């Protein structure tokens with residue numbers, strides 16, 4: 454790889470062993486993927502935060518990196534942790550887990566990575582511009598950044614995103630190169646697919662992810678899609694197919710001018726949507742509704758508050774809502790948090806149903822409007838999972 458003089462110095466250790474380690478990781482990655490050089494980034498988003506996922510080995514590695522004194526050179530934020538940092542006891546999290554989780558957050562903070570602990574960094578100030586090179590590692594946020602914001606990121610792992618933050622650079626390959634951002638398949642969304650709710654967009658993403666497996670789909674026939682719908686679809690595309698970018702005619706910034714002739718074409722209609730939904734539907738009656746994968750926006754929290762106002766969560770059931778601390782603060786001021794908690798629900802921050810130890814909650818069957826959450830929860834938390842739209846999911850745990 455071609456390195457600048459400054460990058461050579463960083464790699465040789467002139468800026469300390471933490472930066473050197475970051476450069477070693479980035480140049481090794483660049484060699485593997487055939488990158489000719491590094492490119493400067495404006496933003497990093499770092500996953501691999503939950504103690505449940507990275508364990509003692511990951512914690513010790515981060516602490517060692519932090520001791521080196523290396524600091525993030527760009528805006529850098531964290532993905533969700535394994536617990537709500539202040540209300541962890543209410544989630545059934547054990548003290549030993551809590552203490553280790555705090556050590557992880559502290560190590561990241563020492564390296565200058567802001568402990569936003571959210572998968573929606575773009576809702577709390579880490580908002581790259583179109584054309585910016587960035588290094589993000591949360592799969593739903595990667596799809597959103599590439600497709601909706603028009604920023605450029607590969608699917609980074611936690612360590613490579615952290616290394617990019619500390620070096621201010623990432624290897625130039627994959628989705629950092631314009632030609633690699635072209636559509637690779639056309640998805641014809643048939644009128645029967647009826648895309649109305651955010652849940653419909655999640656199911657569409659899941660169906661397309663399963664049908665294509667990978668690549669960059671170009672959606673035809675999606676007429677309206679607001680940011681919340683695109684956010685939840687990005688998550689489902691990533692969960693079902695590892696898809697890091699998509700285009701929607703008339704909606705996303707890089708859709709115009711795509712060459713579609715000769716591309717594989719896939720039709721998605723009512724039948725494919727129903728198949729995707731059934732694949733994520735377990736037998737039995739759910740006892741915990743989880744909303745907020747990806748983390749809720751202020752608008753989504755308002756929708757939930759209106760839905761539960763004047764109602765109560767039934768005895769033995771739960772309504773857990775997940776968001777970032779930044780959005781929580783706004784929702785609290787508007788009375789949304791109060792309305793949800795008055796109904797017996799809980800609004801948790803800094804974590805989510807997939808990365809916290811949900812099995813400790815005592816619930817056995819989760820219902821959610823997010824296909825990504827229903828895809829992962831059964832394997833991580835060993836709970837059954839079912840998908841439904843917001844009204845049905847919340848309604849299933851309310852009295853009456």
Ligand code: F3S
Nearest residue numbers: 572593746747805807
């Ligand atoms: Fe976010 Fe957790 Fe879903 S990180 S996208 S809420 S699995």
